[in-house]
Amino acid sequence: MALFSKFSASFHPQTDGQTEVVNRSVGDSLRCVTREKQGTWDLTFPLVEFAYNNAFIGPRAKSLFHIVHGYSPRTPSDLIPLPPDARVSQPASISAQHIHDLHAKIRRKIAMSNDNYKLAADVNCKNFFF
16 A cells, blocks of 8 residues: 655645645744844845754754755854864864865966976977067
């Protein structure tokens, strides 16, 4: 016996209880955020959407964003600079050093390639004018 779930269709969200719950939650959040200026819901919707997708709701161990993308999004608190005496994790240091070394290697290869192009262009240029 196959199990079928009802999917929501346009203008018929009553077919899916989860859709109703999400719509109610997002609607309540928008009302709270835009209480003073109700005409600005379109400007605040991305913030409400971000908050909803980044929230740990119900029994899930991860946010919707983390489930979809595999990592948690950066928040404003992630952009605050660390104090100089803050410990940096060893894996982060190794990863940062790897990226730094990779960028240096790529810069060297680009410089060598540019030098080779310049030599070839100079040879052709000398032959052209003399």
